[in-house]
């Protein structure tokens with residue numbers, strides 16, 4: 001079954017478009033978990049237990065797992081999320097020349113969806129795009145201030161780079177498995193892109209800690225009923241100073257965000 005069909009069912013089941021970002025910064029994990037073999041896994045497990053009823057997906061960012069203990073923590077986390085029937089979107093921003101990206105794409109045996117970087121063009125994404133069951137979210141207009149350095153540049157055609165990326169993503173969507181990453185901090189671009197590519201679901205990071213526009217994220221991020229609004233630090237570190245009660249605070253933060261976003265869903 002296609003990722004976006006599965007996501008549609010999941011969104012309906014939990015009545016939520018919240019993507020819970022699992023970015024377990026070791027410096028912010030509660031002290032009482034530091035004696036565990038894999039503190040990031042111990043942390044994520046508690047976050048998943050507390051938030052899964054509100055999560056349309058979990059979105060671990062690969063950057064937080066780039067060492068042997070991290071890889072082990074990520075593997076456990078993915079399996080545990082799947083055990084709770086929650087799809088996993090790995091935020092890895094991958095792409096490379098063909099033979100390398102074929103290796104990268106093997107991760108789709110383990111996760112349900114991935115973020116990819118369009119900078120190297122279609123062949124660098126093809127092994128992801130060819131996987132009919134996986135979701136492929138292409139970076140389009142990112143949430144960070146420096147996104148403008150390249151993404152806002154105007155081409156000879158008069159389009160901006162991020163608009164060309166959206167047009168290409170639409171062309172590359174032969175398997176109905178492509179979405180875009182568009183930051184909640186870019187409300188005007190969200191609106192414009194929704195008009196340009198009405199059929200592509202967006203992953204919208206940047207609500208919460210980055211202060212993005214939650215209403216615009218919902219109004220323009222969803223294609224029909226499908227799309228994802230991500231918060232990472234705003235959920236997982238909501239109880240940073242609450243010791244063993246941290247997961248309860250995360251549950252409340254996820255529930256609050258779900259309720260807030262649902263006010264804007266039709």
Ligand SMILES: O=c1ccn([C@@H]2O[C@H](COP(=O)(O)O)[C@@H](O)[C@H]2O)c(=O)[nH]1
Pocket residue numbers: 021023061091141142143144181182183205206207208209210230231232233234
């Ligand atoms: O444009 C982008 C693309 C990816 N991200 C990632 O999303 C989360 C956001 O975390 P918060 O703590 O909710 O700010 C994080 O993994 C980013 O690397 C993004 O923010 N913007």
